[in-house]
Each structure stands twice: as C-alpha cells, then as structure tokens.
Amino acid sequence: MSIPAIASTRNDALASLLDNAINNKTKPLGSLGMLETVAKQIGLIQNTRVIALEKPxxxxxxxxxxxxxxxxxxxxxxxxxxxxxxxxxxxxxxxxxxxxxxxxxxxxxxxxxxxxxxxxxxxxxxxxxxxxxxxxxxxxxxxxxxxxxxxxxxxxxxxxxxxxxxxxxxxxxxxxxxxxxxxxxxxxxxxxxxxxxxxxxxxxxxxxxxxxxxxxxxxxxxxxxxxxxxxxxxxxxxxxxxxxxxxxxxxxxxxxxxxxxxxxxxxxxxxxxxxxxxxxxxxxxxxxxxxxxxxxxxxxxxxxxxxxxxxxxxxxxxxxxxAAVNFLNQMATFESAQVSEKSE
Amino acid sequence: MSIPAIASTRNDALASLLDNAINNKTKPLGSLGMLETVAKQIGLIQNTRVIALEKPxxxxxxxxxxxxxxxxxxxxxxxxxxxxxxxxxxxxxxxxxxxxxxxxxxxxxxxxxxxxxxxxxxxxxxxxxxxxxxxxxxxxxxxxxxxxxxxxxxxxxxxxxxxxxxxxxxxxxxxxxxxxxxxxxxxxxxxxxxxxxxxxxxxxxxxxxxxxxxxxxxxxxxxxxxxxxxxxxxxxxxxxxxxxxxxxxxxxxxxxxxxxxxxxxxxxxxxxxxxxxxxxxxxxxxxxxxxxxxxxxxxxxxxxxxxxxxxxxxxxxxxxxxAAVNFLNQMATFESAQVSEKSE
Structure with a gap:
C-alpha cells in the first residue's frame, strides 16, 4: 500500500479566468458569497472553466x-x-x-x-x-x-x-x-x-x-x-x-x-x-x-x-x-444581458 | 382595503404529536437540528401531522x-x-x-x-x-x-x-x-x-x-x-x-x-x-x-x-x-426499524 501523491490545485491563470467569469455575471460583485468560492474551487479541482458535477x-x-x-x-x-x-x-x-x-x-x-x-x-x-x-x-x-x-x-x-x-x-x-x-x-x-x-x-x-x-x-x-x-x-x-x-x-x-x-x-x-x-x-x-x-x-x-x-x-x-455550478454555467453576463455596470 | 386577520399557529396538542413523531425517528434526539424546528413549524402552519410542500x-x-x-x-x-x-x-x-x-x-x-x-x-x-x-x-x-x-x-x-x-x-x-x-x-x-x-x-x-x-x-x-x-x-x-x-x-x-x-x-x-x-x-x-x-x-x-x-x-x-418535510414523512421509527433505543 502506498499513499497516493496529491497535487495542489493552484493554477493562477485559471483562477484569474474563473474570477473574471464569476465577476461578469449579472449580480453585484461578490454577492453570491460562498457559492462563488465553491464555483472557483470546483473549477480549479476540475482544471477547467466549464465545470460540472457528475454522478454524485x-x-x-x-x-x-x-x-x-x-x-x-x-x-x-x-x-x-x-x-x-x-x-x-x-x-x-x-x-x-x-x-x-x-x-x-x-x-x-x-x-x-x-x-x-x-x-x-x-x-x-x-x-x-x-x-x-x-x-x-x-x-x-x-x-x-x-x-x-x-x-x-x-x-x-x-x-x-x-x-x-x-x-x-x-x-x-x-x-x-x-x-x-x-x-x-x-x-x-x-x-x-x-x-x-x-x-x-x-x-x-x-x-x-x-x-x-x-x-x-x-x-x-x-x-x-x-x-x-x-x-x-x-x-x-x-x-x-x-x-x-x-x-x-x-x-x-x-x-x-x-x-x-x-x-x-x-x-x-x-x-x-x-x-x-x-x-x-x-x-x-x-x-x-x-x-x-x-x-x-x-x-x-x-x-x-x-x-x-x-x-x-x-x-x-x-x-x-x-447552485455554484449552475450559476457559473447558466447565468447571463452584463454584456450578454445588456445590463449596465456599476456607476462609481 | 382591510388588513387580513392572522391567527397564531399555536396548538399544544399538535405540537406534542409532532415532537413525538420527530423524536421517534431513527436518529439521536434532536440531531437534525434546525430541520426538526422547521418540520414542526410546517406541521403547525398546516395544522396536521402529515405535512407536504405543494407547488412552491x-x-x-x-x-x-x-x-x-x-x-x-x-x-x-x-x-x-x-x-x-x-x-x-x-x-x-x-x-x-x-x-x-x-x-x-x-x-x-x-x-x-x-x-x-x-x-x-x-x-x-x-x-x-x-x-x-x-x-x-x-x-x-x-x-x-x-x-x-x-x-x-x-x-x-x-x-x-x-x-x-x-x-x-x-x-x-x-x-x-x-x-x-x-x-x-x-x-x-x-x-x-x-x-x-x-x-x-x-x-x-x-x-x-x-x-x-x-x-x-x-x-x-x-x-x-x-x-x-x-x-x-x-x-x-x-x-x-x-x-x-x-x-x-x-x-x-x-x-x-x-x-x-x-x-x-x-x-x-x-x-x-x-x-x-x-x-x-x-x-x-x-x-x-x-x-x-x-x-x-x-x-x-x-x-x-x-x-x-x-x-x-x-x-x-x-x-x-x-428535507424537513421528507425526514418527517419518510424516515423509519425506532420501532418500525427495530433499532435499539438509548441505553442510559
């Protein structure tokens, strides 16, 4: 029996892509709280911008x-x-x-x-x-x-x-x-x-x-x-x-x-x-x-x-x-929904 | 326009029935925490022991x-x-x-x-x-x-x-x-x-x-x-x-x-x-x-x-x-599942 090697999920480029994707959704910045944290974490675990939960x-x-x-x-x-x-x-x-x-x-x-x-x-x-x-x-x-x-x-x-x-x-x-x-x-x-x-x-x-x-x-x-x-x-x-x-x-x-x-x-x-x-x-x-x-x-x-x-x-x-996966995959962006952004 | 009259849901007899039903489920007493509170509250609102959520x-x-x-x-x-x-x-x-x-x-x-x-x-x-x-x-x-x-x-x-x-x-x-x-x-x-x-x-x-x-x-x-x-x-x-x-x-x-x-x-x-x-x-x-x-x-x-x-x-x-409704309706009781009760 040997202990599996486990790699960190850290990936600064992907993290930045995920942050942008989350922040462009039609909602005030950070307003989905812990769901945003979880969505980003799942993206880093799955090493992708398009996350999915399969067969839990x-x-x-x-x-x-x-x-x-x-x-x-x-x-x-x-x-x-x-x-x-x-x-x-x-x-x-x-x-x-x-x-x-x-x-x-x-x-x-x-x-x-x-x-x-x-x-x-x-x-x-x-x-x-x-x-x-x-x-x-x-x-x-x-x-x-x-x-x-x-x-x-x-x-x-x-x-x-x-x-x-x-x-x-x-x-x-x-x-x-x-x-x-x-x-x-x-x-x-x-x-x-x-x-x-x-x-x-x-x-x-x-x-x-x-x-x-x-x-x-x-x-x-x-x-x-x-x-x-x-x-x-x-x-x-x-x-x-x-x-x-x-x-x-x-x-x-x-x-x-x-x-x-x-x-x-x-x-x-x-x-x-x-x-x-x-x-x-x-x-x-x-x-x-x-x-x-x-x-x-x-x-x-x-x-x-x-x-x-x-x-x-x-x-x-x-x-x-x-919910974390779905908001990231399904919500509109400010651009796609033509919603005005923050004014100050 | 008149303000609707709203009655309290208080009903001690029903509350006691609901407590018993919740406490007889196969789990340590109180171990479903706030879900137990919500199940009881829904029972009192719906004025029944058999609760259901319909068309939310x-x-x-x-x-x-x-x-x-x-x-x-x-x-x-x-x-x-x-x-x-x-x-x-x-x-x-x-x-x-x-x-x-x-x-x-x-x-x-x-x-x-x-x-x-x-x-x-x-x-x-x-x-x-x-x-x-x-x-x-x-x-x-x-x-x-x-x-x-x-x-x-x-x-x-x-x-x-x-x-x-x-x-x-x-x-x-x-x-x-x-x-x-x-x-x-x-x-x-x-x-x-x-x-x-x-x-x-x-x-x-x-x-x-x-x-x-x-x-x-x-x-x-x-x-x-x-x-x-x-x-x-x-x-x-x-x-x-x-x-x-x-x-x-x-x-x-x-x-x-x-x-x-x-x-x-x-x-x-x-x-x-x-x-x-x-x-x-x-x-x-x-x-x-x-x-x-x-x-x-x-x-x-x-x-x-x-x-x-x-x-x-x-x-x-x-x-x-x-989850609150489902545990109350679907979980087995200690008796129905033949699970031993607390020993002290």
Whole structure:
C-alpha cells in the first residue's frame, strides 16, 4: 500500500479566468458569497472553466469500536448493525436526503460486529468484527490499517462520478475521532470530546478520562498512520484511503461532520494538498467539530445544528454545490444581458 | 382595503404529536437540528401531522425608487428594468436557482420606471413609474400604498401552492429598507445602512445622511402604514400585502434578505402572528440584516454571505424545507426499524 501523491490545485491563470467569469455575471460583485468560492474551487479541482458535477455519490462506512466496552456511548453497540439494516431498508435520514438530492448511496461494511451474510446493497469489506479496545491495546495492527486504506482506495477507484461525499456509522466512533483529533492537533482532550449520540455531562467526563488514559498508554504513537491504527476505527481508516484516492483522481470531496473530518485530519497530515479538493458540508453540533474545522482552515457551508453523521450533511449541502455550478454555467453576463455596470 | 386577520399557529396538542413523531425517528434526539424546528413549524402552519410542500413559488416584485436621485446607489436606475428583462430571459441568478430547485417564478412589475408593454412572463401591476424621492416628499400617497397592499393580496389569493418565497429588484431599495428598519425598530440609522449593491465607505456615509435628513423631514410618520408610504417602495408595499394574505391562507412564507425582511417588519407590526408562518432563508451580508433578524427573533437557515436579493436565498433554502418535510414523512421509527433505543 502506498499513499497516493496529491497535487495542489493552484493554477493562477485559471483562477484569474474563473474570477473574471464569476465577476461578469449579472449580480453585484461578490454577492453570491460562498457559492462563488465553491464555483472557483470546483473549477480549479476540475482544471477547467466549464465545470460540472457528475454522478454524485456518498460512501457510508460502518464499523464497530472495541472502546465501547469502556461505556463511552449512549447507545448499545448493536445499534451499528441495526442502523446498517435501516440503511439497507432505506429508512434512515441519509437514505431520505440522498434520494431527495439525487445522490447515489453506497453502504460499506468496514468492520461491523455482526454477520449480515450476502446482502443486496451492502458492500462487504469487513476486515474484523470491530476494532480492539484502545483503552487496552491498539485498535488495529498497522497491517490491518494498511489493508483498510487500500480497500478505501479501491472503492473510490471504481466510482464513475466526480463528486464524492463521506459518511459513517459506528457506535463509539466519536470517542475514536476525539482521540485522533487530540493526537493530530494537540488540542486538549477536554475540547475534543462531546456528547456523541447523547451522553450526559458525567458521560462526557468519563469519555474524556478514557481517552486521556489511552493517550498516556500509547504515548509512542505520533505518526499519522500510527495514530490512526492505535485510536481509529476500520470505517475511519477506510475513509482515509477513500479520501486520498478521490483527491488523487481530482474529484470534489464533500466532508461531513466530526468523524469524517477526523479521517480528513489523518489524510491531510499525510498529503496536505488534499484540502484543496474538500468542500466542507456543515459544522456539526458535536462539541469539537468547530475547532477541528478551524484547525484545518475550513469554512463549512451549512450551520444547522446537525449531529447525526451518516453523511447527512453532505447530502443536504449537495444542492448548494449544484447552485455554484449552475450559476457559473447558466447565468447571463452584463454584456450578454445588456445590463449596465456599476456607476462609481 | 382591510388588513387580513392572522391567527397564531399555536396548538399544544399538535405540537406534542409532532415532537413525538420527530423524536421517534431513527436518529439521536434532536440531531437534525434546525430541520426538526422547521418540520414542526410546517406541521403547525398546516395544522396536521402529515405535512407536504405543494407547488412552491417565488414572487419577485420590482419597482423603482425616487430616492436614487440623491445618489444612494452604486448602479444606475436603468438596472432595475434591465434586470427585469434578464429575469424574463431567464439569465439571472434567481432564474437559475428557482429552476434547479423546482420552484415557480413570478416576476411582478409593481412600479418600474420603464414601459415594458405586454410581455409573456411579466405580471403587470405597475402603480407608477417609481416612487417619489422621500428626501423631499413621501414616497407614495396612503391611497397608492393601500392599492399596492391590495394588489399583493390579490396576487397571493390566486396562488395554488402552499409555500411562497419573496424576492425583489429595485435600484435604491436598500435605502428604503434601511429607513423602514430604523423607523420600525428604533435602531440607529448608522446600523441600518449598508453597501447595497456595492457602495464605498463614503457612499454609505452619504446614504446614512440622506436617510437621517429624510427621517427628520417626516418625523410625524410613526404608524406602520404611514412609515411604509413615506419611505417604502411599491415593490415593498406590494410584498407586505402578499405576505399578509399568504399567512392568512396558512401558507409557509420564505423570507429572503434585507429588503424582503423590511417588508416583513411592516407586516409584523400590523399582524405579529405572521411570524409563526415565516421561515427565514438566510442571513444576508447586507450590513443591517442580522440586526433586523434579531429584532424579529428570527433564526435563518443559511449563512452564505449572499447579498444579491431577487429571492435567491429563498430558492437556495427550499431544498432544506423539503428535507424537513421528507425526514418527517419518510424516515423509519425506532420501532418500525427495530433499532435499539438509548441505553442510559
């Protein structure tokens, strides 16, 4: 397994062409705000003045976490597989929003602690029945971590669209994500932990202590891939691989909430230019997400107090990406519409 | 012309039913954030547990403003009619976003300073070739204002959908809206004025002085309809009537940016319960909009640094309203999906 090389999208000549195209549209300068930023970014990613979003897809990676044995989640571990069943039955929020906004949905078993058997609509990439409990030992071996990365890359290599969103399901994975965030940013654990699916204040304190103890136990893990193997999840590791491959293929990456952004943190430590390819869908209500986004210099499109995961933020943000593409492709210019320009 | 009576949507029994329905969906409690608030609000507006958005429409009211003679806009007055032509040719931002999101668009000439003649796609409700210059005299007579309100009501009486967004076009109308905001909220003029389509700092200062002088000239105007006739625009007055009728018909009102919200300020002073029917699409970058929203206790869905008007924020927010309706109607419950509930 080798990490894909990711090139910066920087291209000053194209950037200037895109700025001109955006500024000549019949609207006051800059008045489409973040949509203008996104349109330009997509142009730089696609390396063209004529941008298009093709076959958007959301990949939802599911896996279980050994650390739930420490009592860090408000829901029992069985909810992971039960929610995968719910995805397959099209009853979850992500099913509803993906269908509404014309987005294909891929459900991937990266390591759920349940035997689904062969199932229509489920992509079986199970590497284990969940991770080990990182309060006692590394969540996975470096070999397993590398296999997960490679599996994520292979999945994205097969996609035929040019925009991919990331989602996840895994009881306990805000604990893994908070540990990754602490290790990769240096932000104190207390500012990385949150309520997850709905912990009480006491529950959050306990989660913090579990992470702090584990961080002390695994003090030697400092390199991004070591940190990922030690504290991550199989769904997180597979997502890291998928993100790297998507950027290598110059796709638009749609980043969801706290757990997905923790995977991006790992990917960005490996290949910083990956950030050029990322559109941040939303700022989650999960406590550490805003600081995580700030650490990445990211500005999210939506602030709706979501904290559901599954890629729901990606599906909800997708119409704004279409709006960015459509205004650039379809709006008249001052010249074509014979509208007078600014008079001062 | 009489002002429609608007009933509060408050209904504790229905609210409780809606809360239960929302909380039983397969997601952590409250995790869909503002979408849950909107779903409940739509239920209360439509007075049912089974909500639906039918035939969404955006009404774009266009008119000219005599106060542009004072040099308060970065663009010449001709841009108003030129942009109306652009709307009819489907070249403007609102055309692109309305089409993308399946929203009918009605372009209404409330008082543009131009003779269009009979035109397909243009609803002719022209009451004058623009308002008078409110720096010298009231923008319109109370009769004209009443006629504009009645015209707006009549337009909405004919709509066959149940969700209506409001947009506007009118060079100079941020000046009118800032004056309305000041008079109806008491917020100092300096905090009500902004760059509009792109004034310099000097331009903004000049606009502020023009408004302050006019406010001194028309000190006797204090009642909402007097204030509207004195400082408003024909598009703003027609929108006030349209909003009142839409709420009377228990439609969902989608509120756009600074000018549209200034019309709502007038309507809400006449019938405070209208706010129960309003979903606020976005917070504009026009300087006073956030304070205006705060004054109304409003929380907007989007913060994208838009400042374009035309109803663009409404069109962009519409998919989020659909998402609110769809999750309530389509998601599985914990029981139906056999997903375990919270364990603590």
């Amino acid at each position: 897809a959301i990949l939802v990676f599911a896996a279980d976490h050994g650390v739930v044995a420490e009592g860090v989640s408000a829901y029992p571990q069985d909810v992971t597989w039960q929610m995968v069943e719910n995805f397959l039955a099209r009853g979850a929020a992500i099913n509803v929003f993906a269908q509404q906004n014309g987005c294909a949905l891929h459900i991937i078993d990266a390591g759920v602690n349940h035997d689904f058997g062969p199932r229509t609509g489920l992509t079986d990439r199970k590497l284990a029945h969940g991770t080990h409990n990182f309060a006692q030992q590394p969540a996975m071996s470096s070999d397993t971590c590398a296999t997960a990365l490679a599996a994520g890359m292979a999945l994205v290599a097969e996609l035929d669209g040019n925009v991919v969103g990331f989602g996840e399901m895994g009881i306990g994975n805000t604990t893994a994500a908070a540990a990754l965030m602490h290790k990769l940013t240096g932000i104190p654990v207390a500012q990385c932990v949150g309520a997850g699916t709905g912990l009480s204040a006491d529950g959050i304190s306990h989660k913090q202590r579990v992470i702090e103890a584990a961080v002390a136990l695994h003090a030697s893990a400092t390199e991004p891939l070591d940190v990922l193997a030690t504290f991550g999840g199989l769904e997180i590791a597979m997502m890291v691989g998928a993100m790297l491959k998507a950027a290598e293929r110059r796709m638009v990456l749609l980043i969801d909430g706290f757990i997905v952004t923790s995977a991006l943190l790992v990917a960005a430590r490996l290949q910083p230019a990956i950030l050029d390819y990322c559109v941040f869908a939303h700022c989650s209500d999960e406590s550490g997400h805003k600081k995580m986004l700030d650490n990445l210099g990211a500005r999210p499109l939506l602030q709706l107090n979501l904290r559901l995961g599954e890629g729901t933020g990606c599906a909800l943000a997708l119409p704004l990406l279409h | 429409a955006i009404l774009v009211f266009a008119a000219d403003h005599g106060v542009v003679a004072e040099g308060v806009s970065a663009y010449p007055q001709d841009v108003t009619w030129q942009m109306v032509e652009n709307f009819l040719a489907r070249g403007a931002a609102i055309n692109v976003f309305a089409q993308q999101n399946g929203c009918a668009l009605h372009i209404i000439d409330a008082g543009v300073n131009h003779d269009f003649g009979p035109r397909t796609g243009l609803t002719d409700r022209k009451l004058a070739h623009g308002t008078h210059n409110f720096a010298q005299q009231p923008a319109m007579s109370s009769d004209t204002c009443a006629t504009a309100l009645a015209a707006g009501m009549a337009l909405v009486a004919e709509l066959d959908g149940n969700v209506v967004g409001f947009g506007e076009m009118g060079i100079g109308n941020t000046t009118a809206a800032a004056a309305l905001m000041h008079k109806l909220t008491g917020i100092p003029v300096a905090q009500c004025v902004g760059a509009g389509t792109g004034l310099s700092a000097d331009g903004i200062s000049h606009k502020q002085r023009v408004i302050e002088a006019a406010v001194a000239l028309h000190a006797s105007a204090t009642e909402p309809l007097d204030v509207l006739a004195t400082f408003g625009g024909l598009e703003i007055a027609m929108m006030v009537g349209a909003m009142l009728k839409a709420a009377e018909r228990r439609m969902v009102l989608l509120i756009d940016g600074f000018i549209v919200t200034s019309a709502l300020l007038v309507a809400a002073r006449l019938q405070p319960a209208i706010l129960d029917y309003c979903v606020f699409a976005h917070c504009s970058d026009e300087s006073g909009h956030k304070k205006m929203l705060d004054n109304l206790g409003a929380r907007p869905l989007l913060q994208l640094n838009l400042r374009l008007g035309e109803g663009t924020g409404c069109a962009l927010a519409l998919p989020l309203l659909h």
